[in-house]
Amino acid sequence: MPKAGAQHGPTSPLIEARGLVKQFGGLRAVDGMSISLARGEMLGLIGPNGAGKTTLFNLLAGSLKPTAGTIVVAGEDLSRRGPERRIERGVGRTFQIPKPFAEMTVLENVLAGGQHQAGESIWMNFLRPGRVAAEERAAVEKARSLLDFVTLSHLEGEPARVLSGGQRKLLELARILMADPQAILLDEPAAGVNPTLLELIIDRVLDLNARGKSILLIEHNMEMVSRLCGRVVVMAAGRYLTEGAPADVSRDPAVVDAYLGGVAA
Amino acid sequence: MSVELVAYAAFFLTMALTYAIMCLGLNVQWGQTGLFNVGVAGFVAIGAYVSALLTTPDTPERFGGFGMPIAVGWLGAALAAGLVSFLIGALTIRLRADYLAIATFGVAVAVQLVALNLEPVTGGPFGIGFIPRPFADLAGNPLAFSLANLALLAAVVVALYLALERLVRSPWGRVLRAIREDEAAARALGKNATKFRLQAFAIGGGIMGLAGAAQAHFIGFIAPDNYVPMLTFQVWAMLIVGGSGNNRGAILGAVLVWGIWAGSAGAFAALFPPGEQARAAALQIVMIGVALCAILLLRPRGILGEERVVSRHLGRLSQLRRAGPQPTDKETSRAGNP
Numbered sequence A: 001m002p003k004a005g006a007q008h009g010p011t012s013p014l015i016e017a018r019g020l021v022k023q024f025g026g027l028r029a030v031d032g033m034s035i036s037l038a039r040g041e042m043l044g045l046i047g048p049n050g051a052g053k054t055t056l057f058n059l060l061a062g063s064l065k066p067t068a069g070t071i072v073v074a075g076e077d078l079s080r081r082g083p084e085r086r087i088e089r090g091v092g093r094t095f096q097i098p099k100p101f102a103e104m105t106v107l108e109n110v111l112a113g114g115q116h117q118a119g120e121s122i123w124m125n126f127l128r129p130g131r132v133a134a135e136e137r138a139a140v141e142k143a144r145s146l147l148d149f150v151t152l153s154h155l156e157g158e159p160a161r162v163l164s165g166g167q168r169k170l171l172e173l174a175r176i177l178m179a180d181p182q183a184i185l186l187d188e189p190a191a192g193v194n195p196t197l198l199e200l201i202i203d204r205v206l207d208l209n210a211r212g213k214s215i216l217l218i219e220h221n222m223e224m225v226s227r228l229c230g231r232v233v234v235m236a237a238g239r240y241l242t243e244g245a246p247a248d249v250s251r252d253p254a255v256v257d258a259y260l261g262g263v264a265a
Numbered sequence B: 001m002s003v004e005l006v007a008y009a010a011f012f013l014t015m016a017l018t019y020a021i022m023c024l025g026l027n028v029q030w031g032q033t034g035l036f037n038v039g040v041a042g043f044v045a046i047g048a049y050v051s052a053l054l055t056t057p058d059t060p061e062r063f064g065g066f067g068m069p070i071a072v073g074w075l076g077a078a079l080a081a082g083l084v085s086f087l088i089g090a091l092t093i094r095l096r097a098d099y100l101a102i103a104t105f106g107v108a109v110a111v112q113l114v115a116l117n118l119e120p121v122t123g124g125p126f127g128i129g130f131i132p133r134p135f136a137d138l139a140g141n142p143l144a145f146s147l148a149n150l151a152l153l154a155a156v157v158v159a160l161y162l163a164l165e166r167l168v169r170s171p172w173g174r175v176l177r178a179i180r181e182d183e184a185a186a187r188a189l190g191k192n193a194t195k196f197r198l199q200a201f202a203i204g205g206g207i208m209g210l211a212g213a214a215q216a217h218f219i220g221f222i223a224p225d226n227y228v229p230m231l232t233f234q235v236w237a238m239l240i241v242g243g244s245g246n247n248r249g250a251i252l253g254a255v256l257v258w259g260i261w262a263g264s265a266g267a268f269a270a271l272f273p274p275g276e277q278a279r280a281a282a283l284q285i286v287m288i289g290v291a292l293c294a295i296l297l298l299r300p301r302g303i304l305g306e307e308r309v310v311s312r313h314l315g316r317l318s319q320l321r322r323a324g325p326q327p328t329d330k331e332t333s334r335a336g337n338p
Helices: A053-061 A106-111 A122-127 A129-149 A165-177 A195-210 A222-228 A246-251 A253-262 B003-032 B040-055 B070-092 B097-117 B142-168 B171-181 B183-188 B193-219 B229-242 B247-271 B274-280 B282-298 B315-323
Strands: A015-024 A027-037 A042-046 A068-073 A091-093 A183-187 A214-218 A231-236 A239-244
Touching: A015 A053, A027 A042, A027 A053, A027 A068, A042 A053, A042 A222, A053 A091, A053 A183, A053 A214, A091 A165, A106 A129, A106 A165, A106 B171, A122 A129, A122 B142, A129 A165, A129 B171, A165 A183, A165 A195, A195 A214, A195 A222, A214 A222, A222 A246, A231 A246, A231 A253, A239 A246, A239 A253, A246 A253, B003 B040, B003 B142, B003 B171, B003 B193, B003 B229, B003 B247, B040 B070, B040 B097, B040 B193, B040 B229, B070 B097, B070 B193, B097 B229, B142 B171, B142 B193, B142 B247, B171 B183, B171 B193, B183 B193, B229 B247, B229 B282, B247 B274, B247 B282, B274 B282
Parallel strands: A027 A239, A042 A214, A042 A231, A091 A183, A183 A214
Antiparallel strands: A015 A027, A015 A068, A231 A239
């Protein structure tokens, strides 16, 4: 069933979530959901408004802690761990509404994604300034090549607050790529982006996947999901509904029903 | 210029520099990290009292007086205030900014009340006197004494400035600013926000303690009255006027606001009859308030404002690159578009 583009890794899934439950007061936003992301896969997560997609996403990214269930990332149980532990296991995320470091320059934003930097220790800046400087030079070079990748090079010295909505999404992508994740969780990358920039984002996401990055994509834009994902998981009312190739899923009566019943526009 | 005038100018600047140190401490906490500390006076007081206790001669009616060298006092003050900041931070640093403000304010009031009431240690309302002054053997020559003290404080400020600039322009400083700008995004990049905020809070508190010690030794006498919330307000005014997030701005703001404060005190003493001077003193606070409003209206980022640091390791490189032709892009004109 998976598209030709999706390559399965030799080992276990990169992210494996089982029986996730998230209770907010009387509301079960996620109600026993399981999902797994294979190495190199580009997986779509769709569902009507209120299906619990964003809550599930936040559970996977660690910014919410599950009421029940487990999340195993690259073989380590991170169910109870905060978001800062995800990236060291190779999982990065973007935000539905981008969160640039507004007063920092575009280049500095990307540099902030660096991992294991000696210069993040107060003492190393005084005891090993040479090592800090060498790392920093390498980091700047890498950050600039990532800015080239997302076509923001010409803005590297500008504060991130001047970027448009779509540019902010690209900046977030570059920032998380700085951390060399194996998997990227993309939260509605198409929302509020003009068509030209959207094509660029789609192109870059395909490129990343071709280079072996696993991608989990939450998206309302079904056309985008069809173009990108080999496999789509459908969620409704906090639960797993079905999965399959995008074309099959969008014809599935249960899915159509969930969308028609779920959207109270 | 008369000798008195030079001596007074040196005295004025030395006092201003003690405030500059406090301001540098607050800049680490607020300017870099966005930690809303409204208990500056408390951390300054801890430094002042610790150094006074360490360095004054043995006094029968109160604890200590350990007669140690001044340098030990200053170091002890910075360490003690840094340690207290660390402990308070460990309890409160996860709080939202407004709650952190309430907590730190409470700490400062508690410290001041302890200083006022714990007579066997702090000397109570009368404070601690005979705190050894640096270069005391020069006291016979006011000019030499003032200049030597000014040189000492200037050296401390320069050393602190250089050390802080190195940190601000390092990956460590970058993480602090990232946390200040968006904590959730910083955490998603693997940055342990609590750890970095705690480090910044403790370092800032330690610097405030050092400032308290330096001031105590320069004046030679401390009392609980010195560490009321007005001090916190002054230091905040200094940082906002000079430019939050900018270490040079912190120093400049301290000198300017202290100039307004000391200058207006002199002017009011000359202008008003002695019977009215206590009431006229309230005008000093008004002056600071007016200066603050003027700055916020005219230069909301302060006189110097925060610089866009990229990294201390690529200054020239980035200038070269930015000096090159800038491709025009339709998107660049969409400044401020969310």
